[in-house]
Amino acid sequence: MPDALLGIDTVFFDLDGTLLDESGLPAAVRGACEVIAAGAELAVDDLLASNTRVWADLWPEVYEEWMIGAVDVGALGTEAWRQTLAGCGVRDEDAVRLAVTTHEQLERRAHRVYPDAVAVLDALRERGVRIGLVTNGAAAVQRAKLRAVELESYFDPLIISSEVGVMKPQPGIFEHALVQAGTTPDRAAMVGDHLWHDVEAAQSAGLRGVWIDRRGVEPKAEWPRPNVVVPGLAHLLAR
Incomplete structure (x- = not known):
């Protein structure tokens, strides 16, 4: 031994x-922002900045609940993208669903x-x-x-x-x-x-x-x- x-x-x-x-997870977020930005005529960097702000606000509030299983993971992810898009003036649920689906796919590949x-x-x-x-x-x-x-x-x-x-x-x-x-x-x-x-x-x-x-x-x-x-x-x- x-x-x-x-x-x-x-x-x-x-x-x-x-x-x-x-280390590939940030690229997954950026990739999702690129897909969303292309369809909504938004700047990728603006979406990224909005996403960063949203998680900076959300994560301290949900951290412990996330870790002990007291938060709905899917609902939280959806809400984070909803707020990300709203921060760029987009309030379209189709765009939210696209963001969630795209990010999940890219994140799986990033591991x-x-x-x-x-x-x-x-x-x-x-x-x-x-x-x-x-x-x-x-x-x-x-x-x-x-x-x-x-x-x-x-x-x-x-x-x-x-x-x-x-x-x-x-x-x-x-x-x-x-x-x-x-x-x-x-x-x-x-x-x-x-x-x-x-x-x-x-x-x-x-x-x-x-x-x-x-x-x-x-x-x-x-x-x-x-x-x-x-x-x-x-x-x-x-x-």
Whole structure:
């Protein structure tokens, strides 16, 4: 077993930014704006600016409800596009429906698995390590992502904040994951790209915290201290 996972029988992964490269999501929003703008004779940049303003207002209000499953995801997305268009003077429900449909299609295509992810998951499974997922988000959205990139079958347990009513960085979501996996904190690790939500929160529940630092960030003294820092998933297998 590689040093990073020595003595570990269960590895939990974060999803967004850890297994999934979501750097293409802004392009999906822009692509939707381009389609809408062409039909409504609007400027793409104006639509983008309106969309940014709308989400800046909406997200702080719905963040926690989104994460624990207390918000209608579809209705929220529709309302966001309705407000985006209204901000540019368009109050046409056909345009709203077009925006929602186009954005959903482009967003699905934008989800990409990091190149080393599948090989790492396969290798861990072959070595008898149990693989779990602990992710924040709306279940319908997160499960759709997993199905789209064909990762869903890898994880047992598959823990999504909106399905359990507890979200990272609350230790309770990790405690729930441990029970579902039938293991103990000292035998489990959490791998994620977020120092606070993934690493520090998991450590507070007694798990080993592994930070995926793809950007080579220089840590500050006051930041959490991961048990292990790796520049990519493949380094989890390095001996």
